[in-house]
Amino acid sequence: MLEINNLRAGYGAINVLWDLSLNIEAGKLTTIIGPNGAGKTTLLRAVMGLVPVSQGTITLDGKSLGDIPTWKMTEASMAMIPEGRMVFRDMTIEENLMMGAFAPRHRAAAPGNLEKSYQMFPRLRERRKQLAGSLSGGEAQMLAMARGLMSDPKLLIIDEPSLGLAPVMVNELFDILGRLKQDKRTIVLVEQNTQRAVGVADHVYLMQSGKVVLSQPAAEVSLDHLHKLYFAR
Incomplete structure (x- = not known):
């Protein structure tokens, strides 16, 4: 559904994303995790047209998003x-x-x-x-x-929803994400809570320093291995 190929993007002379590629399947919940500074929010902003792209392509259902301004993204059925x-x-x-x-x-x-x-x-x-x-x-x-x-929207992008929330609200939030997943909505979730994010996801991407260092079905993810990569150990 959403395909990103060889993407480079950043802020002025500072490049953040380096030849990044990933694929978001329709009707699936894809989670993108990584430490602070990995480029997760920059990636979402590039998809939404908030950050200029210097290289690569972003397509939704085969149609380029490159020429669509941010305020028209709802017309492409994105939120x-x-x-x-x-x-x-x-x-x-x-x-x-x-x-x-x-x-x-x-x-x-x-x-x-x-x-x-x-x-x-x-x-x-x-x-x-x-x-x-x-x-x-x-x-x-x-x-x-x-x-x-x-x-x-056909594609719902959610950036750090559990940030700063009490545990009881985090539980309620992930219950709602699970219901949206059951409705076969296409969701991209950026989240710091790795255990909860992997638990609700269909596919997991781990980012480090503007690159994807792991792409794996959520059912196959080892949290121990994931955390070693997460903390670059």
């Missing part, structure tokens, strides 16, 4: 849930959710998708008129995920 939640604090929960369906092509389906979001995240229904800025970190993460689903 990214960024690290740090980034909800609109001075807007209500429901207003935040409707922003996820702001693009004209998604507005007709917005009421139905809103109801699906409330079914998946019932706490948001209870507080739909509450300002997003009053939510806890875990609740804000749920809101960010629900907002990303409002456009019913």
